[in-house]
Amino acid sequence: MTDIVIIGAGQAGASLAIKLRALGHEGKLTLIGEESSPPYQRPPLSKGFLLGEMELDRLYLRPLSFWEEQGVTLQIGEQVSSIERTAKTVRVGDKTIPYDQLALTMGSQPRCLPESIGGGLPGVYTVRTLADVETMKPEFHRGRHMLIVGGGYIGLEAAAVGAKLGLKVTLIEMAPRILQRVAASETSDYFRKIHTDHGVQIIENTGLARLSGDTRVTGAVLSDGSEIDVDFIVVGVGIAPLTLLAEEAGLVIENGIHTDELGRTSDPNIWAAGDCTSFPHRGGRLRLESVGHAIDQAETVAQNMLGAMVPYCAKPWFWSDQYDVKLQIAGLNTGYDRVITRKGDSESISFWYYKGDTLLAVDAMNDARAYMIGKRLIEADKSPDPAIIAELGTDLRMLLKI
Amino acid sequence: MAKITYIEFGGVEHVVDVPNGQTVMEGARDNGIPGIDAECGGACACSTCHVYVDSAWVDKLPAKEGMEEDMLDFAFEPDPVRSRLTCQVKVSELLDGLIVQMPERQI
Ligand SMILES: Cc1cc2nc3c(=O)[nH]c(=O)nc-3n(C[C@H](O)[C@H](O)[C@H](O)COP(=O)(O)OP(=O)(O)OC[C@H]3O[C@@H](n4cnc5c(N)ncnc54)[C@H](O)[C@@H]3O)c2cc1C
Ligand code: FES
Numbered sequence: 073m074t075d076i077v078i079i080g081a082g083q084a085g086a087s088l089a090i091k092l093r094a095l096g097h098e099g100k101l102t103l104i105g106e107e108s109s110p111p112y113q114r115p116p117l118s119k120g121f122l123l124g125e126m127e128l129d130r131l132y133l134r135p136l137s138f139w140e141e142q143g144v145t146l147q148i149g150e151q152v153s154s155i156e157r158t159a160k161t162v163r164v165g166d167k168t169i170p171y172d173q174l175a176l177t178m179g180s181q182p183r184c185l186p187e188s189i190g191g192g193l194p195g196v197y198t199v200r201t202l203a204d205v206e207t208m209k210p211e212f213h214r215g216r217h218m219l220i221v222g223g224g225y226i227g228l229e230a231a232a233v234g235a236k237l238g239l240k241v242t243l244i245e246m247a248p249r250i251l252q253r254v255a256a257s258e259t260s261d262y263f264r265k266i267h268t269d270h271g272v273q274i275i276e277n278t279g280l281a282r283l284s285g286d287t288r289v290t291g292a293v294l295s296d297g298s299e300i301d302v303d304f305i306v307v308g309v310g311i312a313p314l315t316l317l318a319e320e321a322g323l324v325i326e327n328g329i330h331t332d333e334l335g336r337t338s339d340p341n342i343w344a345a346g347d348c349t350s351f352p353h354r355g356g357r358l359r360l361e362s363v364g365h366a367i368d369q370a371e372t373v374a375q376n377m378l379g380a381m382v383p384y385c386a387k388p389w390f391w392s393d394q395y396d397v398k399l400q401i402a403g404l405n406t407g408y409d410r411v412i413t414r415k416g417d418s419e420s421i422s423f424w425y426y427k428g429d430t431l432l433a434v435d436a437m438n439d440a441r442a443y444m445i446g447k448r449l450i451e452a453d454k455s456p457d458p459a460i461i462a463e464l465g466t467d468l469r470m471l472l473k474i
Numbered sequence: 475m476a477k478i479t480y481i482e483f484g485g486v487e488h489v490v491d492v493p494n495g496q497t498v499m500e501g502a503r504d505n506g507i508p509g510i511d512a513e514c515g516g517a518c519a520c521s522t523c524h525v526y527v528d529s530a531w532v533d534k535l536p537a538k539e540g541m542e543e544d545m546l547d548f549a550f551e552p553d554p555v556r557s558r559l560t561c562q563v564k565v566s567e568l569l570d571g572l573i574v575q576m577p578e579r580q581i
Contacts, residue, residue, distance in 0.1 A: 094508070113515040130496075133515075135504045142506075364520070367513055391519035398541065400519055440544035444521070448548065469547075 073099035076377065077162055077169055079152045079317070080177035081105025083113065084346030084366040086133045088175055091374035093142045101144050102169060104162075106151035109202055110136050115363060117205045118229040119393045122212070123236060131202065155321040157339055173377055176318055176329055176337070176344040177370065180311040180361065185221065190283030195290075195304045199226050200311075208306070214238035216303040219292055221280055223250030225392045227308030228263060232394040235270040242302075243272060244294060246279040253310075256411045258423045259399075259435045266395060311361060313348045326350050328359040333383040335373035343377055345370040353386055358404075364389045387451050388433075400440065402447035403433030412458045414442060422446070424461050431455040441468060448472055476570040480507045480525075483578050492565045498574065499523040499560035509576035516561035518542060522580040524549040526556040528573035535563055535572075550577050 076092060078085045081103045089103050105111065112131040120126035139146040147164065154163045161168040182198035185191025197208040211218070218234045220227045223245030234241040247253070249260040264274055279295035283305065291301050313328040324330040324338040328350035335343050335351070346366040350359040365386060372384040392399040408425035415421050420439035424446065425432045431454070434446030445468045449456065456471045478501055480488045492501030502510040502523075514520035518541050527535060532555055538546070542562045546552050549559075560574070 115515060115517065119517075130500065130516075133503075134506070138506050363515070364513060389520075391514060391517055393517065398517075398519065438541070440518075440541050441547065444545065444548035 074172035075100040075102075075170060076173050076175065077102045077104065077171040078175045078177055079104055079155075079162065080179055080314075080346070080348070081107070081111045081146065081148060082177060082179045082346065082366070083111070083133070083363055084179070084370040085175070085177035086111035087367045087370035088177060088345060088374050089139075089144050090134070090142070091371045092377065093144070095374060095378055097374075097378055099172075101142075102147065102171075103139070103144050104147045104150055104152055104164060104169075106149070107201055107203065108149045110134070110139065110146060110148060112202060113363070114200070115391075117202065118199050118226050118233070122199075122205055122209065122230065122233045124209075128202075152317060155317060155342075157321055157342070160341065172341070174342045175373060175377070176342065176348060177346045177366075178314040178317065178348045180313045180347040182307070182311050183309045185280065185283070185307055185309075189280065190285065190289065191307075193283055193285050194288040195285070196283065196307060197305065198307050199230060208304070211304045212237050212239060216240070217242070217301065219244070219300065219302040219305045220308060221305060222308035222310070223247075223252075223274065223276070224254065224308055224310065225251075225390075227306065228267065228394055229392060230306045230308065231267055231272050232270070235267070235272050236395065241272040242275065242300065243267070244275045244278045244280060246277070246295070248277050250274060250276060254405075255435060256405065256408065256423055256425065258411050258413060262421065262437060263394065263397075263399075266397060270395060311347070313350075313359060315348060318342075318344070318348075326357060330357075334376045334381060335369060335384055336376070343373045345373045351384060351386070358386065360386060360388060362388065362390045387447075389447060397437050398440075400436045400443035401433065402436075402443055403431070403450040405433035408432050410458070412461045414461050415464060416442065424458070426455070426458055429455055429458075445469065445471060476565050476567060476572060478565070478569065479571075479573040480509070481573065481575045482507075482509050483576050492569075494566050496565050497561050498525070498558075498563040498565060498569075498572070501565060502560065509580075510560055511580045512561060514561075518545060518559060518562055521545040521549045521559060523560040524552070524580060525558060525560050525574040525576055526553055527558050528575070529556065531572050531574075532556055534568065538562070550579055550581055 111133045217240045220243040251260045281293040284291040318329045329344045390401040405425040412424040416439045422436040422442035436443035490505045511522035513522045
């Protein structure tokens, strides 16, 4: 019976272990994670948990007892420092753990502000782990001034939490508009308005020159030369896949740990899933940072580790919660050349991304119907006539019958 | 605390106590009951926590909100009356004795 070791006890690692057992793997199964908590969900960290609406024990993907019942050796608070591929072992502290098959689910790490501009000062936070959020939470007091660097989903979610808790919130974005990297200007406009309506000051086209403060951050100088006083800073400027361990072991890296369509790395005994991988997709390679992808890819890898050999077919989806708005995204908008707006009732709206006549993606705000229909259409490679989408009277459900 | 019976598609029954304030989805998750995937962790964003509520209970549950209703329309084989997203159903004493059945699959 094969011994399987999984490095990284996050979303993908947990899903992989659960699926392996569900599929009947009876061999030894070890899940190693450097964080001190059992596997938990990250999305609430910048939403309900930060807001204080969700307690800690609801974050865990499974109760601690589950791992024991499933016969999964959960080694948390332990970091893997190297992989010896010839000996087929991984090193944890001064111990080595043997494997027959290994899975890498190390996730990613947030980009930090350079030390040279004050990025290392106390009071500067990134939002990746439960520990990050536990340490920043006490800063969220009514009346304090939070500066957010970066107008992506994490930054905007943190801004929404701050505004709801009565903080003064300023958000700076270096690009000409918030969400520029991930969404159309329609979506940016929508969220800019919501945040501005809630009193958040959004400054686009503006970077950070440096931070000031002796023992902790007290101010920021922006790229336009203006200076502001701040109480603390939240940095949301993207992530980088955690590839070092794989790289040092001599595995191929290509914007993430390189996997084939089965989820196998350049070593046939080593597999990978989640944020840390790049995988084949529609003739190119793709890296995705989302819960749905981490679960689906891990589940496919679990099947393949047990011999199924099914290709992974990504069906990208994502959500974000800001104030009373639930954004749901289906598909990938890369390469879109036009965006069709569909107004729902007073509170819902959706933006449909097309490249020529091909539907690529949908951003739906408080419109689960548009999201679900868009998701189905994209997965089935169906592209309705944009004119029909824009037409208020059409029952979108009819589109599924085409 | 409420006693909730989860019936797997194949008929296997799980009777568990779920604390007040948790959701019916969390009750399944925390007791290792298979059949409720709950990919989004309760954000009403994935529709993989779908169940059929026992007919006798349909009217006793708090009403569906619009978002849940719309997500359910596209769940796997939804039933207009009995289907619910378990992450949207909060547990209280009033739910003591609730019976839910899992669909054949979630997607
Ligand atoms: C604040 C926040 C909000 C988010 N919101 C959403 C959302 O709304 N919707 C959505 O779809 N996605 C969201 N995401 C993204 C989603 O959480 C990630 O894509 C997902 O967690 C990726 O899973 P993973 O298993 O690849 O990585 P992770 O969940 O990050 O797990 C990797 C684990 O491996 C551990 N590890 C790394 N190196 C080692 C080592 N050498 N030894 C031992 N352990 C190691 C790490 O500490 C970590 O615990 C959010 C992420 C964050 C941070
Ligand atoms: S858990 Fe995703 S909708 Fe209920």
